[in-house]
Amino acid sequence: GAVVSQHPSWVICKSGTSVKIECRSLDFQATTMFWYRQFPKQSLMLMATSNEGSKATYEQGVEKDKFLINHASLTLSTLTVTSAHPEDSSFYICSASKRGGTGRTDTQYFGPGTRLTVL
Amino acid sequence: GQQLNQSPQSMFIQEGEDVSMNCTSSSIFNTWLWYKQDPGEGPVLLIALYKAGELTSNGRLTAQFGITRKDSFLNISASIPSDVGIYFCAGRNTGTASKLTFGTGTRLQVTL
Numbered sequence: 001g002a003v004v005s006q007h008p009s010w011v012i013c014k015s016g017t018s019v020k021i022e023c024r025s026l027d028f029q030a031t032t033m034f035w036y037r038q039f040p041k042q043s044l045m046l047m048a049t050s051n052e053g054s055k056a057t058y059e060q061g062v063e064k065d066k067f068l069i070n071h072a073s074l075t076l077s078t079l080t081v082t083s084a085h086p087e088d089s090s091f092y093i094c095s096a097s098k099r100g101g102t103g104r105t106d107t108q109y110f111g112p113g114t115r116l117t118v119l
Numbered sequence: 120g121q122q123l124n125q126s127p128q129s130m131f132i133q134e135g136e137d138v139s140m141n142c143t144s145s146s147i148f149n150t151w152l153w154y155k156q157d158p159g160e161g162p163v164l165l166i167a168l169y170k171a172g173e174l175t176s177n178g179r180l181t182a183q184f185g186i187t188r189k190d191s192f193l194n195i196s197a198s199i200p201s202d203v204g205i206y207f208c209a210g211r212n213t214g215t216a217s218k219l220t221f222g223t224g225t226r227l228q229v230t231l
Binding site for chain 2: 004006026032033034042043044045046049091093095097107109110111112113115
């Protein structure tokens with residue numbers, strides 16, 4: 001199997017506080033993890049690509065100082081939304097890339113998402 | 120940036136009907152993927168396509184990788200209520216750290 005978990009599944013916080021979201025690959029090692037944001041009735045937008053042991057690569061328009069990403073091990077990546085504001089309220093989804101083996105393409109497996117509401 | 124357009128945007132069908140949706144891109148992709156997302160959940164991979172012209176089935180689902188590499192379609196045969204959800208296509212190119220570009224989504228509603 002290839003299971004990816006996220007914690008918490010939902011969080012409500014006050015404006016100005018920071019929130020940490022964890023993404024774990026439970027039964028495989030993922031050298032690369034991805035963080036997406038999804039607004040209601042919209043598609044998934046890639047925020048950043050995270051490689052174990054190195055700095056994350058952020059997509060254009062995503063503030064790296066606001067969305068801190070740490071990929072400390074082959075099974076864990078964290079996204080911290082710093083000084084959250086109501087406009088940061090969204091559904092945050094991570095994915096982990098599992099190696100496809102010799103001659104096979106890697107496959108991304110998605111977590112169940114974390115709904116963040118900033119009051 | 121790149122954008123994948125899906126059509127239709129939404130569809131209401133009766134149980135038992137067949138469904139067809141497609142995805143078009145302004146640029147070429149080497150891999151096309153189809154995902155289904157249930158409300159409040161992450162996307163789940165349905166079908167992956169790796170070669171232009173490839174036709175792949177997964178149960179009642181069939182998807183094809185367009186010859187031009189700029190489009191793909193997904194068919195669902197004999198729809199059932201649990202097919203309800205949002206279907207996303209996604210494109211990927213090699214050499215881009217496996218980054219996916221998602222389509223705009225097709226929302227499917229199935230009535231009994």
